[in-house]
Amino acid sequence: MKIFVVSALVLFSTLTPAQEDFGQQAPSIKMDPAPVVTVVQGKAGNVPLSFRVPGGYHINSNKPKSEFLIPTVLKVDATTDIVIGGTTYPEGHDMSFAFAPDEKLNVYTGDFKVNVSVRPLHSVQPGKYIVRGTLKYQACDNRACYPPKKLPMSFDVKIARAPAVRGQNPAQSPHAH
Amino acid sequence: MKRNPLILFFIAAIVAAMLFAGMRVARKNRENGSPTGQLMGQVAPDFELPSLDGKNLKLSDLRGKAVLLNFWATYCGPCKIEMPWFVELQKQYGPQGFQIVGVAMDDASTEEISKFAKDMGVNYPILLGKESVGQSYGGVSVLPTTFFLDRDGKLIAREFGLQSRSVFVDHIKKALSQGQAVQAQK
Incomplete structure (x- = not known):
């Protein structure tokens, strides 16, 4: 019985935000703070970016x-010190919605990750660099x-500075004896 | 202390009803206070926009007709569901002085919008929308958004998002029955 009462309360009190906010404004995708990825000069690295679609939307x-x-x-803005490589997107989910039950749309819901490949130039000074960009999206609900x-x-x-190469003598002329 | 489950249920039901009513009232207040809500009963903001056939259409030129003004976009799935209904409703109520006007609020090119409209068999004018026109209607932040104008050009209803066909029919009948053109006929 208690379960029934609690369920009834939850059901009524949490009428989906999408319904109640209707006619107001577009939902906003949020991005989790991105981890600081350490990449060596001249080497490629991968930056995972986590985004979240609010419940009830896709x-x-x-x-x-x-x-x-x-x-x-x-879209990642070009930088002078870091080459931005490819962007890898997750596969979407094939889903049908009430407005088109016979049609499958390929969408993201909930959490999804986008990976950005970065490669600092050999000549870039070690340190922390900020990379900016924009996620363009278009949301719908039911x-x-x-x-x-x-x-x-x-x-x-x-x-990070590339490690010094060891075990290699400076270039010498074969005739320098 | 053991509580009667029936009493618990009644308390839960009352709280739920209060929450539900509160949200309804809040929503109503928000809508009435919104720019769109304030437009109701007023003459719809006039505009002139180019249509897909290259001509301009001025909303006030449709005075005397009941108008369904539908803001939509090619990327909008729910808009796509309504369009075949609109085609039928235009055929059904057009002879009584009813006119549907679609306003594409789209980043797509005119060619893409034309192709979309052609694929959907649209039989009413599609105008190429502007942000400023959307703003004059309180900001069109949800698609589809549909307004209903009576024969005097007054806004009598609006709907956000996909609605059932019967909702449109009810508003159309009401729009057709109001305005000076109706008075003149009587």
Whole structure:
């Protein structure tokens, strides 16, 4: 009985935020603080970025199934010291929604991770560097869609000095005897 | 102390009802206080926008007709569900002085919007929307957003998000029955 009472309370009191906030504004994707990744000069490293879609909403994956849908895209600003390599997106989930039960959309819901490949130049000074960018996404819920939004984001990359190469003599002329 | 489960249930039901009512009232107040809510009963903000066929359409030129003003976008799945209904409703109520106007609030190109509208068999004008027009209607932050204007151009209802077809029919009937054109007929 207690379970029933608690369930009833929870059910009524937590009417989905998506329903109650309806007609207000687009949901906002949040990004967890990115870990500081240490990368050696001249070597490639990977920065995992974690994003969260609020409950009750979905956003298109990076490869939505229709030409009309707006993909989720992370655009990383170019830097002079770090080469930004590829961006790896997770595969989306094929899901149907109440507004189109016969159609499967490829979407992200809940938590998803995007990986960014970085490679500091050989010549860059060791230290902490900030990399900025923008996540563009377009969210919907079961009954409505919201205009595309851009989430500014940034992460730090710690560049370490490349270890000195050992066991190698300085270049010598073979005739220097 | 042992509590009667029935009493617990009644307390839970009362609290739940109060929460539900509170949220409804809060929502109502928020809507009435919102720019969109304040527009209700007023003459709809006028605008002139280019349509897909290259002509301009001015909303106030439709005075005398009941109008369904639908803000939509090509990326909006729920909008896609409503469009076939709108095609049917335009056919059904058009002869009585009813006009649907679609406003595409889209980043897509005119060609893409045209292709989308053609694929959907749209039989009503599609206008290329501007942010400023959306702002004049209180900001169109949810798609679809649909307004209903009576024959005098007054806003009589609006709906956010996908609705059932019957909701549209009810608003259309109400819009058709209001305004000077109706008075003149009587």
